[in-house]
Amino acid sequence: MFASNDFTDLTAEFVRNPTQLIGIPLAIVGAVFLSLGAQFQHRGVTKVEANSGVDARTGLNVGQLKQLLARPSWVLGTLMLGFAIAFQLTALVWSPLIIVQPLGAIALVITAILNARINKVDLNRASVIAISACVGGVALFVTVAALVAGEKPVTRADLITVLIMLAIVLVLFALGFVFFRKRSRALFYILAAGIIYGFVATLAKVVINRIVNQNFDWLTVLCVVALLAATGIGAYFVQTAYSSGPPDLVIAGLTVVDPMVAVAIGIVVLDEASNAPLWAMIGFVVAGAIAVWGVFQLARHHPQAQNHAQASG
Template identity: 65%
Template sequence: MHSALTDLAADIAIDPRQAIGIPLALVGAVFLSLGAQFQHRGVTKVEAHTAQVSGGLTVRQVTLLLARPSWVFGTVMLGLAIVLQLSSLNFAPLIVVQPLGAIALVMTTVINARISKVSPTRASLIAIGMCVGGVGLFVTVAAFTAVDKPVTHANLTTILVMLGIVLVAFAVAFFFLRRQFKAIFYILGAGVLYGFVATLAKVIINRVQHANFDWLTLACVLGLLLAAGFGAYFVQNAYASGPPDLVIAGLTVVDPLVAVCIGVVVLGEASQAPIWAGVVFVVAGVVAIWGVFVLARYHPQSEH
């Protein structure tokens, strides 16, 4: 028995610094929820005063958003959420702090129900439970098995190449198919891009701390800005075609899972995790992602 407990302790890597990173990520989730609600309000008001067209928000509509106090305030809140998230990445592994944003989904659901006076259906509540439960299970296991790993030049090059492929793929799809897009595409697209943003942000923070300024660092900054810019545009289009809690559901599930996949496959942050943890990661991820699709289908405010 003693031997079994010793082996289990050896498999678990607990870093006291995570005690700082996790609360920062949770507070960031609160700002994410509030920011989403205010931005959604701003987008819907702009659409109400302009001709609604398919194929994404126009340049004029995007410009008008800057004149909406609710949208600007929401953007400030999201900015604070990003600052807190980046701060949390300085204390805990990527695959620990990223999934904690799922708490924002619960908050956004409650706030949106009170504002819109549209109560969530039983099916949508089950979907939300799948999202939060899947991500919650994931982060619980990750908190005990994840470790920080140094990012090599080869790792970084791989991440940047992957991002380049993703950006080109989304740009081509948007150019040719945007008139057929629904909220779910924009949500998935933004989630994937923000997953890269979180990863690159952690890399840049580390390289700046070590005064490592080279062409790869500049490439990371450029990649982060491109991913954040396209991701932000996709989010605004998602708000224009779907309720805020659906948008947050996608972002708080897809975003961390993409970042986690990068952390596991490229950075090796789960290299010390036992086999059972890998199985839990896969099952929890499938449950969470399926919850997003169920919510998109059964949300009382969703467009089908």
């Protein structure tokens, strides 16, 4: 059970450092831009795919990528995603990662509503339940993390470990894309992007802290390079996912997988929950299972996802 002193300690931390609350509204504004950006980018990708006559579900080709740069809707969506990133990074300056990152789940709700209105698609009961599971699972996951986790200084060894893990993840997904892309569905690209962006969020927080503390060395430069490379690869997977799934499914995967990976890195690698009790570990597993179940159910039951599956079948 939750100990009363857990809530007391959490409350006391905000009382001691109320500026941590500044990141919350910034992250919410970022979530709104994320939702709008996803909607516009999805529209741009689907139009480019239709105009080119080439199925992009196995990966956007160079010609299609060039055409995206000429699509006003995609360019506008990219600008909005840029604003979303800017707000999120600013929020990370003020607030811990475990508070800022999961607030992106708000984007899922906004995207689902926008997508249903724009495309005149009625979300069925299974889709609504799946979205609720995604948001509820993430909220529970982060609540547990906020109660038992605490930020600690990131050592050089920790940072090198994170970079090695990211390199392994990028290689594995690259190999998966090369050898299995003809059989891959939207979920592959969504999960790949979510996992990669979990590392991006962690590295972004680390880089910001090192710059603020005037600790800009070769390792910081390496982190920036890794962050940019991971962001580019993740963005490619996201654009490909748009061609084989609705935008709210893409956002669901990102807002569920991204924060859980980031928090998991904090717990496993950065030792931010070294004193977590057994109930917290059980809570992490249960919350994560609920959220991931929601993503898979949304991929299975979303009306537009079903239309994509029928078209590809």
